[in-house]
Amino acid sequence: MLHPPVAAAVPVGAPEAAFSVLRRAPIMVLLLDARLVVKQANEAAQAFFNFTDDRLPESLIVLTRELRLEAAIHEARRGQSEVRLVHRPSTLRVSVADSPDGDRLAFLTDISELSRLETVRQEFVANLSHELRTPLTSLRL
Numbered sequence: 001m002l003h004p005p006v007a008a009a010v011p012v013g014a015p016e017a018a019f020s021v022l023r024r025a026p027i028m029v030l031l032l033d034a035r036l037v038v039k040q041a042n043e044a045a046q047a048f049f050n051f052t053d054d055r056l057p058e059s060l061i062v063l064t065r066e067l068r069l070e071a072a073i074h075e076a077r078r079g080q081s082e083v084r085l086v087h088r089p090s091t092l093r094v095s096v097a098d099s100p101d102g103d104r105l106a107f108l109t110d111i112s113e114l115s116r117l118e119t120v121r122q123e124f125v126a127n128l129s130h131e132l133r134t135p136l137t138s139l140r141l
Helices: 015-022 043-049 060-064 067-076 112-133
Strands: 028-032 037-041 081-084 091-098 104-110
Touching (some): 015 028, 028 043, 037 060, 043 104, 067 091
Antiparallel strands (some): 028 037, 081 091
8 A cells, every 4th residue: 555645744835834844854954934034943954053943033144154055045946956065064955845835945964974975986086097097017027
């Protein structure tokens, strides 16, 4: 028997009520209004950006101190985007889901470690490629 997707149980047009489901999600989730004021943030987002519920609602930029994050959220409305933060050594992948009432959910995933590993892999491949191109005749036995 197939079960309906979880999203089907969330009422459309009620993002604040549905946000309670996301409160303990392992990725960062921000509920934003049309002016990018953070109305709610889950525990992961609060821990990452170091704020508590008593500071909400507040402007995204004031709350996170990251101007680039606002641009990434605008860009993510056309698909996913990535942003390297200024005030912390982190890279975030940003996805956005719009609601009919103008609010939006921003899903933020810290991909810093993945980015670092990708850089290590690229450097390894470049070094290996360089070493393999070294002529074997230059080796003295």
